[in-house]
Amino acid sequence: MITELNVDAQNVETNPSSLPYHQIPDYPEKYTSGNMMARMIDGLGYRYYWATDSLRAEDLEYKPSEDSRDTGHTLEHIYDLSRTILTTIQKKPNIRPLPEEIIDFAEMRKRTLQNLKAASDILKGNKKKDFKESEITFLREGKSVSFPFWNLINGPIEDAIYHTGQIVAYRRASGNPLNSKVNVFMGKNRD
Numbered sequence: 253m254i255t256e257l258n259v260d261a262q263n264v265e266t267n268p269s270s271l272p273y274h275q276i277p278d279y280p281e282k283y284t285s286g287n288m289m290a291r292m293i294d295g296l297g298y299r300y301y302w303a304t305d306s307l308r309a310e311d312l313e314y315k316p317s318e319d320s321r322d323t324g325h326t327l328e329h330i331y332d333l334s335r336t337i338l339t340t341i342q343k344k345p346n347i348r349p350l351p352e353e354i355i356d357f358a359e360m361r362k363r364t365l366q367n368l369k370a371a372s373d374i375l376k377g378n379k380k381k382d383f384k385e386s387e388i389t390f391l392r393e394g395k396s397v398s399f400p401f402w403n404l405i406n407g408p409i410e411d412a413i414y415h416t417g418q419i420v421a422y423r424r425a426s427g428n429p430l431n432s433k434v435n436v437f438m439g440k441n442r443d
Contacts, residue, residue: 271362272369273297276439286378292405293337293375295436296413297368300330302434302441303419304361312357314426323422324357326415331360333412334367336388340404341371345391 276298280287304327315322321329332350339346355363383401388408390397399407420430433441 271301271365273301273365275441280376284378285382286375289378289383289405290372290375292409293368293372295439296409296416297365297372298439299413299416299436300368300419301365302431303416303423304364305431306428307357307423308426308428311423311426311428314422316422316425323419323426326418326422327357327360327364330412330415330419331364331367333408333415334364334371336408337404337412338367338371340386340388340401340408341374343386345389345396348390348392 273294276291276294279291307323312324312327313322335350336346386401387398388401388404389399423429431441433443435442
């Protein structure tokens, strides 16, 4: 859990060459289970990169209603999901509760993108035929509970995609729409 999110920075932009997912990497020649999962995460990374590019303080504070999460807290949730995704791909248990951190938006964005890229890279190196022996494991107060790899897909991965879409809608509502050159079908921006 992030205990403080710096929303004082205006127009947080990051050098495109310093972060992954300015565009989706070229696709591999072979269709393997690891490559397919990696591509799914690469698509998330590209969407997240552009959904979070040039967010302003007022964008981070935006929430559609009093009882909903604001953009900043939604981004914290996506960051936590990225940590769960990476930890699972690394075949490590996900320790709960997550340790508290104090980081600013730019650092959280960078770490989220790096977590997704690291998970994708590990998956691309997966020579297994399937993920039957892979699990998502949670460790809380010394108790461990595990679920099949399927739960990583319909849980944290799809949840991160869903919430990234929320960020796009929220930024549009706060007057800062997504870059119109973003092309999720091609995985790179239009010229």
